[in-house]
Amino acid sequence: MECKELNDGLHQRIKQEKMIEVNKVNEDKNQPLNNNEKIKTTMSIKQIHEQMQKLREDTINQVDEHLQDMVSKMVEGIQYIDKNNYESRYEKYYNDKKKVVEGDVLAEKEFQVRNSMITDLCNEVNHLRALYNICVTVLFILIVNTAVNDYATTGSLQLGFITLKSGFSKFSFVITVWLLMMMFTIGVYIAHTIWAQKRMELSPKSIKIWDNSWLFLFVIYQIAFLIIPPKLIMNNDLPPPCSCIILMEQLRIVMKIHAFVRSTVPSIISYKSHTENDKSPIPGFSNFIYFMFAPTIVYRDNYPRTKEIRWGFVTWHFFEFFMTVHCMTSMFERWVIPTYKNYGLEPFNLQKFILRYFNTVLPGSIIFICGFYGLLHTWMNACAELLRFGDRLFYKDWWNSITYARYYRTWNVVVHDWLYIYIYKDIYEKIVPRNKLIGICSVFFISAIFHEYIIGFSLRLFCPIMLLTFGGMGFALVFLTRHVTSVFGNIFMWFSLITGSGLLVCLYSMEYFARINCQKHYDNIYDLIIPRFVLCYVDDMR
Numbered sequence: 001m002e003c004k005e006l007n008d009g010l011h012q013r014i015k016q017e018k019m020i021e022v023n024k025v026n027e028d029k030n031q032p033l034n035n036n037e038k039i040k041t042t043m044s045i046k047q048i049h050e051q052m053q054k055l056r057e058d059t060i061n062q063v064d065e066h067l068q069d070m071v072s073k074m075v076e077g078i079q080y081i082d083k084n085n086y087e088s089r090y091e092k093y094y095n096d097k098k099k100v101v102e103g104d105v106l107a108e109k110e111f112q113v114r115n116s117m118i119t120d121l122c123n124e125v126n127h128l129r130a131l132y133n134i135c136v137t138v139l140f141i142l143i144v145n146t147a148v149n150d151y152a153t154t155g156s157l158q159l160g161f162i163t164l165k166s167g168f169s170k171f172s173f174v175i176t177v178w179l180l181m182m183m184f185t186i187g188v189y190i191a192h193t194i195w196a197q198k199r200m201e202l203s204p205k206s207i208k209i210w211d212n213s214w215l216f217l218f219v220i221y222q223i224a225f226l227i228i229p230p231k232l233i234m235n236n237d238l239p240p241p242c243s244c245i246i247l248m249e250q251l252r253i254v255m256k257i258h259a260f261v262r263s264t265v266p267s268i269i270s271y272k273s274h275t276e277n278d279k280s281p282i283p284g285f286s287n288f289i290y291f292m293f294a295p296t297i298v299y300r301d302n303y304p305r306t307k308e309i310r311w312g313f314v315t316w317h318f319f320e321f322f323m324t325v326h327c328m329t330s331m332f333e334r335w336v337i338p339t340y341k342n343y344g345l346e347p348f349n350l351q352k353f354i355l356r357y358f359n360t361v362l363p364g365s366i367i368f369i370c371g372f373y374g375l376l377h378t379w380m381n382a383c384a385e386l387l388r389f390g391d392r393l394f395y396k397d398w399w400n401s402i403t404y405a406r407y408y409r410t411w412n413v414v415v416h417d418w419l420y421i422y423i424y425k426d427i428y429e430k431i432v433p434r435n436k437l438i439g440i441c442s443v444f445f446i447s448a449i450f451h452e453y454i455i456g457f458s459l460r461l462f463c464p465i466m467l468l469t470f471g472g473m474g475f476a477l478v479f480l481t482r483h484v485t486s487v488f489g490n491i492f493m494w495f496s497l498i499t500g501s502g503l504l505v506c507l508y509s510m511e512y513f514a515r516i517n518c519q520k521h522y523d524n525i526y527d528l529i530i531p532r533f534v535l536c537y538v539d540d541m542r
Contacts, residue, residue: 106425109417111296113304113390117397118377139327142366146334163333164326167241174242177232181225181253182292188221188257189288196268196282218261225254230457243458251450255297255418260288262422263299294389295380297418304390317382324374331363331370340509344517344536360509361502368501376412402489404477419443444475455508463511463531465504507533 121128150158195214202210229250233243260283267281287301294303339356372395380394396410409416423446424439432438448471456462477496481489514533521527521535 106428109298109421111300111303111391113306114393116377116381116392116394118373119381119392139366142334143327143330146330149334158333161329163329163337167239167329170236170238170242173236173238174245177229177246178249181229181250184221184225185253185257185292188218189260189285191217192261192264193282196264199268200271222254222257225250225257233457234460240458244454247454247457251454252297253292255422256292256299259297259299259418259422260291262426290387293383294387295384295394295414296389296391297414298421306385306388306390309385309388314382314385317378317385321374321378321382324370324378328367328370328374331367335363336360336505336509340506340513342517343510343513343533348536357502357506360506361498364502364505365498367505368497372411376414380414400490401493402484402487403481404474404493405482407493408474408478415447419447440478441475444471447471448474459508459512461508461511461515461532462528463508463533465507469500469504 122132147157150156191214195210199207199210229246233246238246264281264283271281283301290303291299296303339359376394381392383389384392393413395413398407398410401407401410420443424443427439427442428434428436448467451470452464452467455466481492484492510533511531514531514536518532518536522530
């Protein structure tokens with residue numbers, strides 16, 4: 001009991017002392033601070049504020065750096081995924097060549113089943129489908145504009161059918177010439193088979209004479225095939241559209257025959273029979289016929305094929321083709337012919353010439369686009385579907401090109417493949433090894449010559465505008481724009497294509513109507529090689 005009382009007393013004593021200390025502290029707080037104490041308190045608060053501000057800034061900077069790193073990694077990841085998706089989705093359009101096997105051997109063309117790029121893009125990208133609908137709407141408005149103009153000026157609706165009718169007035173003769181050309185083409189296969197079979201039976205001493213004799217006959221055939229169709233065109237005075245069809249078919253057949261002979265001769269020459277079961281290197285007649293109609297001018301014994309023919313696909317693309325042809329004739333009838341038909345009948349005026357040119361830029365551009373879409377997309381796809389030809393890579397995305405080198409490689413893949421394999425590749429590997437410049441010059445020269453050949457004989461004139469623009473300016477632009485990497489390269493390409501199309505339509509139309517309206521100054525070859533529209537200008541200056 002005593003211990004308990006003593007313990008309670010100590011606890012009470014301690015509690016009282018604590019109460020006294022608490023009261024003293026409260027009294028100290030209630031008393032005002034002196035000046036020194038106030039200064040110390042203010043300084044401590046300022047330091048704490050500065051430290052907090054510094055901590056805040058450091059925290060924000062660290063968070064900002066972490067966010068930037070995270071965003072950069074996310075963007076890189078998205079770009080990587082997007083690039084992989086793009087390459088995997090559109091790889092089939094770009095990997096159309098086999099890899100190089102040796103240093104002196106260039107890549108070969110590789111055929112595979114794939115759609116045309118516009119076909120896939122319209123199916124996959126709704127925005128492009130909307131752009132397609134806009135183009136159709138614009139063309140429809142242009143046709144309505146033509147109809148209104150026809151009715152206002154003539155009181156009837158022509159809608160380009162007059163030009164269409166006059167341009168194809170001798171289409172039956174075109175069919176006759178085409179059938180004759182195909183008959184002579186079949187004769188080439190027969191002669192080629194005779195040469196190959198007989199060659200296998202000859203002694204080594206006689207083979208050289210045999211080969212050279214047939215090579216001479218083949219060269220004579222190619223030259224005759226280039227001379228006879230233009231002569232028939234001139235003698236029968238075919239209109240320009242009919243002439244153009246014959247000449248384009250003529251060059252197509254010449255290129256196919258060259259490809260067929262060039263591709264099969266090496267295997268025939270190197271063939272050595274060891275057993276009776278050895279496969280003959282001579283292609284079958286069915287392979288030859290299929291190649292002559294297939295939408296390619298690179299020969300292979302077999303091509304990848306589709307499983308069936310989609311007749312709705314064929315019908316729609318043929319319909320689009322005829323609509324693009326009608327649109328082109330409407331452009332000529334509505335804008336080009338009225339603008340230039342009186343050239344040479346009135347004095348030359350520089351201001352009027354400039355107005356004529358700029359009035360031709362828009363229809364010239366539409367003719368350019370319609371020509372691409374009608375021939376390389378609608379016509380080629382329709383023919384490929386009929387033949388179940390699997391590889392529809394007739395063009396690539398040339399509209400995205402920022403250099404002219406890429407534009408020429410992607411604009412017309414069908415012709416580019418032939419020029420690459422049978423001209424450039426042969427020159428690079430066999431004639432002038434490892435000399436790219438000579439190969440490029442040869443390709444441009446041959447391409448420019450035959451472009452001018454078609455235009456010249458179709459219009460009955462020699463005005464080498466295409467030769468100068470394509471073979472001259474176009475060749476130079478390949479080297480001038482090869483290091484361009486910005487979007488301005490694509491803008492420049494489109495600007496030059498649009499203005500160049502207008503210039504070609506302008507100058508060729510001037511020369512065409514000048515040869516109708518202006519008198520001849522010479523009765524010899526000078527009248528052919530000197531542009532008549534220049535002579536009209538000289539007469540006006542006098």
